[in-house]
Amino acid sequence: MAKIKNKHNATKKEVIVEAATRLFREKGFKAASMRDLAEAVGVEAASLYNHIQSKEELLQEICFKVANAFNQHCEEVENSDLGSIQKVEAILRFHIRMMLEQYEMVIVADRDWKHLSDPYLSNYHNQRRTYRKRLAGIIEKGIENAEVKPVDAPTVVLIMLHAVNGIESWHRSKEKISARQLEENMVLIMIDGLKA
Amino acid sequence: MAKIKNKHNATKKEVIVEAATRLFREKGFKAASMRDLAEAVGVEAASLYNHIQSKEELLQEICFKVANAFNQHCEEVENSDLGSIQKVEAILRFHIRMMLEQYEMVIVADRDWKHLSDPYLSNYHNQRRTYRKRLAGIIEKGIENAEVKPVDAPTVVLIMLHAVNGIESWHRSKEKISARQLEENMVLIMIDGLKA
DNA sequence: GGCCAACTAACTGCCGTTCGTTTGTATATT
DNA sequence: AATATACAAACGAACGGCAGTTAGTTGGCC
Numbered sequence: 001m002a003k004i005k006n007k008h009n010a011t012k013k014e015v016i017v018e019a020a021t022r023l024f025r026e027k028g029f030k031a032a033s034m035r036d037l038a039e040a041v042g043v044e045a046a047s048l049y050n051h052i053q054s055k056e057e058l059l060q061e062i063c064f065k066v067a068n069a070f071n072q073h074c075e076e077v078e079n080s081d082l083g084s085i086q087k088v089e090a091i092l093r094f095h096i097r098m099m100l101e102q103y104e105m106v107i108v109a110d111r112d113w114k115h116l117s118d119p120y121l122s123n124y125h126n127q128r129r130t131y132r133k134r135l136a137g138i139i140e141k142g143i144e145n146a147e148v149k150p151v152d153a154p155t156v157v158l159i160m161l162h163a164v165n166g167i168e169s170w171h172r173s174k175e176k177i178s179a180r181q182l183e184e185n186m187v188l189i190m191i192d193g194l195k196a
Numbered sequence: 197m198a199k200i201k202n203k204h205n206a207t208k209k210e211v212i213v214e215a216a217t218r219l220f221r222e223k224g225f226k227a228a229s230m231r232d233l234a235e236a237v238g239v240e241a242a243s244l245y246n247h248i249q250s251k252e253e254l255l256q257e258i259c260f261k262v263a264n265a266f267n268q269h270c271e272e273v274e275n276s277d278l279g280s281i282q283k284v285e286a287i288l289r290f291h292i293r294m295m296l297e298q299y300e301m302v303i304v305a306d307r308d309w310k311h312l313s314d315p316y317l318s319n320y321h322n323q324r325r326t327y328r329k330r331l332a333g334i335i336e337k338g339i340e341n342a343e344v345k346p347v348d349a350p351t352v353v354l355i356m357l358h359a360v361n362g363i364e365s366w367h368r369s370k371e372k373i374s375a376r377q378l379e380e381n382m383v384l385i386m387i388d389g390l391k392a
Numbered sequence: 393g394g395c396c397a398a399c400t401a402a403c404t405g406c407c408g409t410t411c412g413t414t415t416g417t418a419t420a421t422t
Numbered sequence: 423a424a425t426a427t428a429c430a431a432a433c434g435a436a437c438g439g440c441a442g443t444t445a446g447t448t449g450g451c452c
Contacts, residue, residue, distance in 0.1 A: 154369070159362055185347050189355055229440080242400080245442095
């Protein structure tokens with residue numbers, strides 16, 4: 001009954017999910033076929049179904065892995081005793097690091113979650129809405145105690161969450177600055193603005 | 197030979213492209229079918245081909261309409277005698293307004309351009325790269341004459357171009373602030389930062 | 393009568409998935 | 423040590439369905 005693992009200590013299902021993550025990121029969920037995926041894994045398409053239930057299950061795994069990571073971190077930050085702007089910075093930095101280290105699954109979740117079907121679709125959709133509200137709440141608190149400029153909090157959330165998606169292009173660029181430099185630049189720009 | 201126009205002074209092909217833009221934005225290019233599109237236009241799928249050549253042609257029209265708009269505006273700004281930070285702000289505001297007024301085609305172009313095939317694919321890809329380099333150039337000029345903070349210019353470009361994509365969520369949100377307020381908030385945050 | 397644009401019908405091809413079977417291997421039995 | 427058993431995991435073939443697209447035809451308008 002023990003799960004069969006390969007050399008890297010990973011279930012075959014985990015191997016499939018990893019390959020699917022790469023493939024979905026590259027082609028998009030709809031455009032990636034199970035035969036593509038099978039080839040990437042080194043197996044016939046039919047064999048995949050010994051380990052997974054459906055194509056959508058793969059998308060579910062990816063989406064909720066990402067959602068859980070962000071929710072868990074957000075909760076930690078909320079329960080900390082950091083100042084408002086420090087909380088915002090902490091969350092921003094977490095998003096940046098996720099995009100640096102796990103960007104394929106973050107992008108797939110962000111771009112393709114709409115291809116989930118209920119009840120997963122509405123579940124994910126709710127989590128997304130809730131997360132943004134929590135983040136907006138932190139920012140509004142910061143505005144109240146004058147740590148943050150008086151701006152529209154939901155707009156800040158939009159900007160922050162989408163700005164980090166730009167890191168996808170960084171991964172593909174030739175002349176990369178270091179990950180560390182990228183993070184510091186992004187935080188500086190978002191928190192302190194562009195103007196000298 | 198004169199093009200047949202309908203009541204709104206639009207070619208039937210233009211009507212189809214508009215419906216396709218809405219449909220592609222909603223479902224994604226791959227997931228949207230020609231039969232879906234036909235239904236939206238009020239016609240059978242086969243009838244579409246009296247006006248268009250292929251599904252991909254629709255995507256081409258959308259992508260290059262967007263690309264041309266941004267390239268043209270960028271050129272105007274470059275040739276103006278504005279200061280560096282004003283140039284950046286002008287381009288940022290143009291992106292915001294495009295996302296406010298034409299967001300469906302902007303999003304489709306940005307999300308689905310990878311489904312183009314050569315030579316359109318590499319053409320679009322090149323235009324995209326060139327545009328970002330031009331924008332980075334403006335920012336670097338601004339850093340040289342101390343109008344802009346000494347930050348990594350390509351990173352600024354990434355942030356700016358992706359941040360405006362957040363406006364897609366604004367369109368769907370219930371309690372919207374006005375478009376005018378949104379624009380001013382976004383510009384303020386990007387140019388002056390979050391910190392009070 | 394000519395022509396544009398709609399229709400119905402159908403084709404090819406790929407999609408996700410299922411089926412029944414074979415293969416390989418780890419364990420139990422002799 | 424050799425053989426039999428059991429079971430996970432691979433396979434090839436095929437399914438129904440929907441995709442984009444084509445062909446041939448019909449109807450209506452100048």
